[in-house]
Amino acid sequence: MIRLLSVRLLQAVLVMLAVAAIAFVMFRFVGDPVASMVREGATQAEKDTLRVALGLDRPVLVQFVNFVGQVLTGDLGTSFRYQQPVTSLLLSRLPATLELVVVATVLALAVGIPLGVLCALKPNSFLSRLTQATTLVGISMPTFVTGLLLILIFAVNLRWLPSSGRGDLVDLGLWQTGFLSLSGLKSLILPSITLALFQLTLIMRLVRSEMIDVLSSDYIRFAFARGLPRAYIYRRLALRNALMPVVTVTGLQIGQLIAFAIVTETVFQWPGMGLLFTNAVGYPDVPVLAAYLLFVGFLFVMINMIVDILYTFIDPRLRTR
């Protein structure tokens, strides 16, 4: 267990170094940072001073080491556009995205797993057919269409829910949450449904096919042959086996959602990291882009590690090694 963990950590560090190298190259070589930082019509002397001040005159390797050192201390540079430290910029946007993703994931799991089980157990019932058909529509419709439709129905026509923004926020020091106010909660509903829909379909279909596989396995037939109660077999013996791949997929999906909630955030004008990223691409705000790259890389490495560790808890076969 400890060996497995240490090997995983070592791999994570290597992956992060590679990501850092790419981010660094982007930072250093995509466009001239000096050119984009100085005012127009600056003299060559002014540019050189800035170049030295930024440490851009030193050898590339030294620069890289410095870059990694800065990243480790939490310094991700200064945004060209906002002229603020990128770190605080990211941190101010992170709560919005994380709250959205958490709500969307919980929604997807809470609805997707039971529906998947239902479709596996009663494939011919009306509800399973309805689910299968609607989720097919859900998965084939692009996110922005779903989002716009929801806005049209619930915000424009019915006027039940707000169409954009996070509503009233409660400040908890570093974290600004929308969970503690009514308008904040109402604002979460539409974007999280939009974001959850694809994930929900994926989880539903995965649970369904896994469950069908597991139910035809020998150990489930053996459980039936021992006359165990049906509910017990389905809920405890079969579902646990069927949920193994769901852990992996959910983990990866959370990463995907945090990193690429861009479309949903744009549609709902959600002040999260996706919006920050789209704006940075348009500007182009290279330090923000590089920091974003690092952050996404870090996120995926962490999630993969957590999934691996979770696996060893769920599956005893992985524990012995």
Next chain:
Amino acid sequence: MTDTAPPVLDIRNLRVEYPLANGHTLTAVKNIDLVIRPGEIHALVGESGAGKTTVGNALMGLLQAPGKIVSGSIAIAGKPIDLRTGRTEGIVPGRDVGAIFQDPMTSLNPLFTVESQLCEGMLAHLKLSSKETKARALDLLKAVGLPEPERRLGSYPHQLSGGQRQRVVIATALACGPKLIVADEPTTALDVSVQAQILKLIRDLADERGVGVLLVTHNMGVVAEIADRVTIMQNGAVVESGSTREVLTTPRAAYARTLIAAVPPIETRLERLPVPSEETQVTLDARAAVRRKSTKSETGSRDDIVLSVRDLAVEYGGHSLIPGRKASVFKAVKGVSFDVRRGEILGLVGESGCGKTTVANTIAGLVTQSSGTIDFLSTVLGAKREKSVRKSLQMVFQDPYSALNPRLRINAAIAEPILFYKLASNADEARQDARTLLEAVGLPADAGARFSHAFSGGQRQRIAIARALGPRPSLLICDEPTSALDVSVQAQLLNLLKDLRDLAGLSMLFISHDLAVIRQMCDRIAVMKAGEIVELADTEALFTAPKHEYTKELLRLAPSLDRILSRQSASE
């Protein structure tokens, strides 16, 4: 065990049907009668598709969805099953009927401990406290002879060997004190030595606890070893039923006679195994054609050494992420040496995990050896092989169901290697060759237009053999080619392989765990244990005067119809 006690199982006139998509119905079980008394082991024998498993499923209420009991009655311990609901008042599957499945590797849930799986049935049926259940679970594990039962309660299935898992499965079946146990091929997936132990365990449990056992099997040796009575089924109907001795020594029905005759005897070597249908003129003509083609490419005498393996060693693992540290290495094969001569069949026997398949895979180039040399037709085989070498070395795999590409027509599947090795000038000629090969293995030439799913296991294995013969190999590696097949089909295939060997000086490396099959097939035999060859001798010498202890042990444990029957008659 008196005759006045009610039978634990009483099946009268049972009929099970499956409605098919085209409006017809398939009758899986046709009006069978079966009675089992307490403490009696009743074997239900037949080939795949005979309906024997359906009988077991019917009485456990496990029939798959469209299948249903149409008529007849089943009574367990004197209590009848309601045919409409499949349930019995007062009889609970699991509590009153225990089940043992074929494959112990898959019949236990991998995510739960032995204790949890043993206890859940007792908690559901017996309403015991968790403390009583645990004590009982411990007793059960002791009763089935699992070593270190206290520790094993906390184990997960993957921490146990196949034999240990089957013991756990048997303990689970016994947990609630059933009157009847349905054992569906309980030892088919196990090695001979483990099989012998498990059979003895089942026999003892029947004797001591008075449990009736319905033993579903296709293995006549197993039947002879432990069954009191036997019922032979064919196409859903009973063809013969009686005491084991009677049925096995003096079978009355014609089908029973052929089935028993098809069992390869371990005591003697037969030229050919008796099979119902022998080769037709078409087959013989096709074989003559195959022979003409092969002899064109073959030169050399029968004493030439085709394959020479020296000090072959294969290791798995050993790569570590942390530099300078060597991870644990598993030595699958440790210094194996042998020769195969032209036209010879060399047998490789041993229990699962002894490394015999690794040897085959290494020779075939699917695994790379860590040391040792393989000389094939006087060229040293390395990791990268000449096309001509790969052509001359073909393989037949164990499972005919996964060995054929389901999207390829049979003709195309057989013609593919012929074209690849440029043995035919164009596609038409290759297809013609494919047709000849199909006839040579005893299939009609027009079978080639169909896909593999249209064929039975035995037919698929014939197709796989035809495909392997296409490139006109010098050496054919057969890895357990008949272990997935019924006895009568096995007999036909073994005859076929022998015929093909005689055709063109084809040499074979024949791998099997079944000593009787090995005796029928091989000229010389290498016995493997834990990655080493412990004995290599001529077949007759090995069977009549085995030298190594392990060989003697294997021979002693192998179930043998004749030996058991003669022992029984001697004791009477």
